[in-house]
Amino acid sequence: MHTCFSLMHRLRTVFNAVYAQRFSARKPLSSFPSDEQIADFIEDDEYQKIKKNLTGLQSDYHHFTRKAFVIQPRVKWGPQRDDRINYSLLLRETIALVETLPNWKVNASLTMSTTSLNRKGIFGKGNLEKLYECINQQEVNALVFSVDILSSAQQTFLEQRFSLPVFDRYSIVLQIFNDHAKTKEAKLQIALAEIPYIRSKLRDFHMHGAQKESQFMQAIGGSKQRLLEERKKILRNRESKLKKMLENVSRNRDFLKVARIKKEIPSVAVVGYTNAGKTSLIKALTRDESLQPKDQLFATLDVTTHSGRLPCGQQTLFIDTVGFVSHIPIALIHAFHATLKDALTSDLVVHVYDVSHPDVDNQRETVHHTLKSFELSDKLMGSIIEVANKIDCVPESDLKTSENEMPVSAAKGINIEPLKERIEQRLLANTNRTLREVRVPMGGEQSQWLWKEATVVGVRADPNDENFALMEVLFTNASFARFKSRFRYDE
Template structure:
């Protein structure tokens, strides 16, 4: 099939006297332009190999395959093996980084969706990070990037910006980038951003959800729906017949505060964190420990015991048990 496609393109180029690119090549050109990290460049190089192999087949005769072509095929196979080994090493490094984030105890929110739906713009609105510069381009983000944010309770979270989805590109090409979606599957919450102005709204939703379900099944991560939030972006220019769980505009910041509260509610639920009010001695070791190991939301005087303050905290189950072991005696 690839050889037939190449022949057809060659004939069209001869007829028009111009270079002609199919969908695969256009996407590859975009990938090359936006691959900046070592991981992204390796993924692009891996995705190119099937295309290069098909180009070699174009020059083969029906009965005889030249020694030169054989050599090139072997070189490509060797290159493919080396690239896969490098990607495997980087995957191990990514797993270590994920472990470090887990030890730091910051909830992770993965932001997924089709390319150009406004994922980076939404993260900018959620974090208030003025240094983020969203671009109106396909695949503006090919690398996983991480951005810190704060929710209404002052709980700190990490937003993970992922590679965008695109409809109808070769399966092999998408599979090369599945590694970037692993961060989404393993995140505490998955924020699926939809473009309310898209004419392909329903199809895009189905495609993203099916992909997430398939990947989560392969990775042994059950019930991804429980940590999934649908948010419709571009409400200011969107089709009002397209509906998401939450509707926002990254540009005008409509609905952003409501989204933050929804994120907080979901994070507390899926990460088994507790929102508690505890009466503790003023300036005691307990309060100092909580500042280091939990999120202190607010503090006020305990009217029933003037030596104490009422401390409102968000704390994980593990840290709560640790607090009890240290400070709560029998």
């Protein structure tokens, strides 16, 4: 028996190596722009002037040392009041976002009440005066308002009132994305994610103070209306070119996906709130030592794929995805649709969350809301595996999980094997894979085909005839139909 399994392992290794080499040798068609072309396009001077003028965002932001004051508005009364929001936790998260940026430090923070986030100055006259006094007592050179997005009129008013650059959560996340973007895909998608943000500022263009626009209008000549139309045209053209560039990403990924489907390799998308431990979990599941998880917000921007095996021996691809975050428009995450699309049309979704986080319930709700916005199939939504990560950071007496949740510690390797078994169960069901025992001639063409085209789980000699082998094989419906047709196999 031991000899049979040893032989099975060696044969599997050889087949995997051969076909991995053949698969990797096939190059997808590509007319993808070079790094230099992308850099030149993204850094276009005309666009960068608009970006800086309307939003304060700069491509060289990391060269500046920022000492930030973070202000958390708390809607205490009125229709915008939401008792589900824990403002102290939201403030803490915004501080963490700010300090993710290189050379940025939060020197002060506070929470202040308001009746509406739509007010021009966010706060009433009295609270604005108090805020002015607080700011003057601190050594700061930037203000960050912990709201998803400020209107252009609000930003202009606040910058003029406090004589400091003003940022919102969307702009901070955009700058983090810019800092962490390494690949062509990520850089293009971030450039695309800026467009709706800048366009939202442009919508209330006529509310801008004349001071802010005078120099720019003099440079191009004409009226505010002409300036508005010029900017709209620049944004439209840029958006169109970015989308065309990203179509190449989709074509490349579609090519690889077709090859993967042809080989019938199932895939598992691992999703979750930023810094929930997605990369750590994939490393634990695949034992891929090249993965280097970071305790950092938005450490992963590119959708990456890592090969692993289920307990039954089935090769499976685990897909790492960009993290989600609350209180920013979903349009920011949707800008990554080209790469997320491949992940979210996988065979199974694993949702990992940080069970030790004090705002874990809202984080989970954010992820589920975002997934629904991508219109996942009913099969995927109904089979999501919920993984409560970082249980090593929670006292055992405080840990509460339901039957539908898998408590694990990716960093410590706790409960990883039971999680693999649950992934196997759901994945085999979603992909209509069935474990069958087939009787074939020992070392013949049939057994070679099975090693190549299906997943061989076990091999043993037929006790009634040593010239035959009994092979436990994981088939898809399609692969079993091909096997029966080719070899006229009769069950």
